[in-house]
Amino acid sequence: KLCPTEGSWKIDEVFQIDKELAFALPSPQENLPDKYAGWMCIAKNLPELIERDELRARVKEVPELSIDDLTEHKSQRLAHLALGYITMGYVWNKGDEDVRKILPRNIAVPYCKLSAKLGLRPILAYADCVLANWKKKDPNGPMIYENLDILFFFPGDGCDRGFFLVSLLVELAAASAIKKIPDLFNAMIKQDLVKCKDALRVIKSCQLDALEVFKQIHKHVDPTIFYNVLRTYLSGWKGSSLLPEGLLYEGVWDTPKQFSGGSAGQSSVFQCFDALLGIRHSDGSAAGFLQEMRTYMPPAHKAFLESLEKGPSIRKFVLSKGDRCLKDAYNECVGAMVSLRDYHLGIVDTYITKPAREKQKGKQDPEDSSNQSETENKGTGGTNIMTFLQAIRDSTKTFLLV
Numbered sequence: 001k002l003c004p005t006e007g008s009w010k011i012d013e014v015f016q017i018d019k020e021l022a023f024a025l026p027s028p029q030e031n032l033p034d035k036y037a038g039w040m041c042i043a044k045n046l047p048e049l050i051e052r053d054e055l056r057a058r059v060k061e062v063p064e065l066s067i068d069d070l071t072e073h074k075s076q077r078l079a080h081l082a083l084g085y086i087t088m089g090y091v092w093n094k095g096d097e098d099v100r101k102i103l104p105r106n107i108a109v110p111y112c113k114l115s116a117k118l119g120l121r122p123i124l125a126y127a128d129c130v131l132a133n134w135k136k137k138d139p140n141g142p143m144i145y146e147n148l149d150i151l152f153f154f155p156g157d158g159c160d161r162g163f164f165l166v167s168l169l170v171e172l173a174a175a176s177a178i179k180k181i182p183d184l185f186n187a188m189i190k191q192d193l194v195k196c197k198d199a200l201r202v203i204k205s206c207q208l209d210a211l212e213v214f215k216q217i218h219k220h221v222d223p224t225i226f227y228n229v230l231r232t233y234l235s236g237w238k239g240s241s242l243l244p245e246g247l248l249y250e251g252v253w254d255t256p257k258q259f260s261g262g263s264a265g266q267s268s269v270f271q272c273f274d275a276l277l278g279i280r281h282s283d284g285s286a287a288g289f290l291q292e293m294r295t296y297m298p299p300a301h302k303a304f305l306e307s308l309e310k311g312p313s314i315r316k317f318v319l320s321k322g323d324r325c326l327k328d329a330y331n332e333c334v335g336a337m338v339s340l341r342d343y344h345l346g347i348v349d350t351y352i353t354k355p356a357r358e359k360q361k362g363k364q365d366p367e368d369s370s371n372q373s374e375t376e377n378k379g380t381g382g383t384n385i386m387t388f389l390q391a392i393r394d395s396t397k398t399f400l401l402v
């Protein structure tokens with residue numbers, strides 16, 4: 001609840017939003033207590049263990065550990081991240097058809113207990129591999145790509161470093177806009193149009209900073225490796241043809257459970273701007289997917305989005321004032337969301353549509369598109385992603401005020 005104390009708004013710490021980093025976990029923990037060395041050894045050597053076909057045996061050998069020694073939030077997030085990498089590696093291994101449909105209890109039991117404690121799902125999520133999976137090389141250095149690294153790797157020769165760190169940097173650019181939200185609400189309460197416009201202008205400039213950061217993706221991520229290697233490890237088991245019933249978490253539930261693959265629909269930043277600007281996605285499946293992705297976010301961040309949606313509406317305030325300048329400032333923020341989503345569509349074309357076509361060409365005669373629907377462009381959520389993303393971009397456009 002953006003609580004009005006002393007008549008002014010502030011983002012309550014209950015939402016676990018950091019002043020500088022917003023939804024990213026500040027200085028994530030990098031080591032677990034020695035008791036968990038078995039988990040760390042596997043998670044820290046995933047590419048090698050998969051390459052040498054030893055991963056699955058190593059996972060089966062690790063003792064079933066209790067999570068009682070994981071008392072701090074940051075050690076729980078680190079353990080959830082490590083177990084997420086182990087689980088994806090165990091299920092997908094080399095990324096071919098030889099998948100595992102049962103997660104052994106020695107991993108499944110602690111993983112599900114930890115997920116319940118954190119309010120996360122027992123599958124690798126954006127909150128794990130983007131928000132908690134980073135460190136500064138030089139602790140006193142700046143938050144720039146060259147001074148950052150990720151904590152765990154999938155196969156794919158560092159392609160995940162680029163993908164996760166660029167996303168983190170987009171989150172950080174957006175953090176400066178989120179810091180501005182209380183000022184915007186205060187200006188609204190005081191009916192101070194000048195301060196309102198200033199706050200909206202700051203928000204828009206941060207969104208455009210985020211767009212500039214987006215462009216770094218081409219420098220750090222290779223499309224062919226992303227599509228043919230990394231994508232596999234981010235896939236989930238909901239609507240998956242290889243695990244049609246989902247994954248059996250041995251020792252936890254008697255039936256297999258379905259969970260969506262990691263998605264940036266789980267990023268609170270874009271959903272935060274949508275909520276703040278009153279952008280509601282009407283297209284059924286896309287809106288439903290974004291809503292569902294909120295259940296994979298840290299509960300405090302999900303609560304923040306809900307409090308924004310319940311808070312005073314910027315959009316209604318702008319409409320009620322009928323002030324041309326204020327409308328323009330609001331429209332520029334909506335326009336920045338459209339630009340971000342437009343640019344992102346271009347990225348998806350480069351990193352998914354084109355490599356998918358290359359792969360199809362290489363594999364069989366182009367006429368035979370039998371398994372086209374099977375593998376082509378299926379979102380981690382099983383949806384057709386281009387349609388989904390275009391629908392989100394298009395519905396964002398409809399919120400521009402005339």
Ligand code: HEM
Nearest residue numbers: 166167170263264265267270347348351379380381385392
């Ligand atoms: C190689 C680069 C990227 C690819 C291939 C890619 C692909 C996708 C795909 C397929 C989706 C559909 C839902 C899903 O499966 O997650 C998606 C959604 C999304 N992506 Fe990315 N993405 C990339 C980079 C980024 C970056 C750097 C960001 C910045 C944080 C980002 C933010 C989002 C957001 C917020 C969504 C949810 C849909 C929306 O709100 O518009 N993506 N992306």
Ligand SMILES: N#Cc1ccc(NC(=O)NCc2cnc3scc(C#CC4CC4)n23)cc1
Nearest residue numbers: 125126167231234262263264377378379380
């Ligand atoms: N064919 C195909 C196909 C290929 C990819 C996807 N989806 C996908 O990678 N989603 C994740 C995503 C999208 N945008 C961004 S920024 C940071 C992340 C992340 C993450 C970790 C996993 C939680 N993401 C769907 C289908």
